[in-house]
Amino acid sequence: MERDLVIGGLFCEIPAGDAPREIVFIPEGKHRITPQSHPKGIEVNVPAERGDEAAANLQASLAERLTKNVGPWTDFEHTRKYPVSSYPQSFRYEAGKGIMMAVDWSGSGRRAVESRDVRFFSPEVYLDKNGFPVGLPDRGPVGGLVTEPAFRDSPPIAASNAADDPTDQQPSATMKLLLASLGIDPAAADAETAGVRALEALKASLATATKSVTDLTTERDGLKTKLTAAETKVKEAAEKRANDLVSAAVADGRIAAKDEEMQKEYRERLTAGDTFAEKILAGLEKKGAGLDKPIIKTGQGERLTAGALDTKAQALVTAGDAKTIEEARELIFASDPKAYTDYLATLSAA
Structure with a gap:
């Protein structure tokens, strides 16, 4: 206006x-x-x-x-x-x-x-x-x-x-209406003074209410910050636990080291709290189980020759425990650290 x-x-x-x-x-x-x-x-x-x-x-x-x-x-x-x-x-x-x-x-x-x-x-x-x-x-x-x-x-x-x-x-008529809305008798001798005081009280109440809202907003924001921090810690802990479980599965041969897609899927499910996925992971059969048994026996001890290694590796590929000969060899060596030493020894002897 x-x-x-x-x-x-x-x-x-x-x-x-x-x-x-x-x-x-x-x-x-x-x-x-x-x-x-x-x-x-x-x-x-x-x-x-x-x-x-x-x-x-x-x-x-x-x-x-x-x-x-x-x-x-x-x-x-x-x-x-x-x-x-x-x-x-x-x-x-x-x-x-x-x-x-x-x-x-x-x-x-x-x-x-x-x-x-x-x-x-x-x-x-x-x-x-x-x-x-x-x-x-x-x-x-x-x-x-x-x-x-x-x-x-x-x-x-x-x-x-x-x-x-x-x-x-x-x-006036307008003033009477205003005073009545404030609960004041317009006919009272001090009606206008009482009206002013009522308005002052309303303003004070509004200021108090405004402060309360501000305080509640501050408190809410503080709790929100704490909640966000707590959620972050929980998520980080879940991610670490998932990584540890998947790493353990790779280390003991339940998941192939090169099968990154499977590792990723298990990490995501475990991070999300999928307890069924955790049970499935724990029950996976170790690939190359039993490879710690001697393959070639000689009078001087047991050694893994190159031919025997490839035969064993091919068996793993055929069984679906490995995708390639190279992956199968890694599984064999991972199941028996001494097998790799014996394998190198037979190569030198040849």
Whole structure:
């Protein structure tokens, strides 16, 4: 939504006497003004039929600022600095006058008003493209006491009416709905103050809930990290155990050293926790079983000749225990380390 921040230009006269509890923030009706923020002029529009709506917009902005550490305030001459002239308390609409702002005067503000050092108030407010009030600045003053107005046609404020007439203090329809939603009786004398406190409590509860969510998120992330680390350790342990079992099977001849495809399959199944695969692996017949028995016997001992080796190797290939003669020889030598020495000896003797 497009909106313009209007600073100054619209001035409301403050009557003589004691500093009033309420002042006119924006007069009712349509006004063409030339504020500091818009030297070419801008239109401010508060039609009677939308007076309660305008007041509710400003009250919502005020309630939000009252929950912050630095609340809303007004200055002198739009200087936007010390001293503070008043502290806004609430907004309401009064037919025939406009949007009224209840204030808590500072010492300097009260003295300036009662001594007639200043006679006018000038607001700072956001307007939509039609000049209708939609909110207050998020920080800084929401208006100021001024001495030289550029717009003098705003109606004067009767301080006694605002302070003494109980009917003037009744919340608008919008405010009643807001207070009711907070569980507050709109007719109570301190209804608006109680509303502000309720909003502050809601904000505190939201902050607490937000912190709890943040803490839970941090705790969840920590547990997730620990779980990931634990899963990694379990996986590494499973992989190591699978490698050890397969290596043992290769070493004792249950799986051929060159049969990498079978080794890979068993590693994957064992890593995945396949207990049936582990039983099958343990029950595999050792290839070349019985090769440790002597093949050739002589009076000087038992030796494996080249011919006998090839005969034995061919038998293993025929039986399907080895794919090639070379693989079969490796199985024979693996089953009997001394066979390789004897084989070399027979070659030398020849």
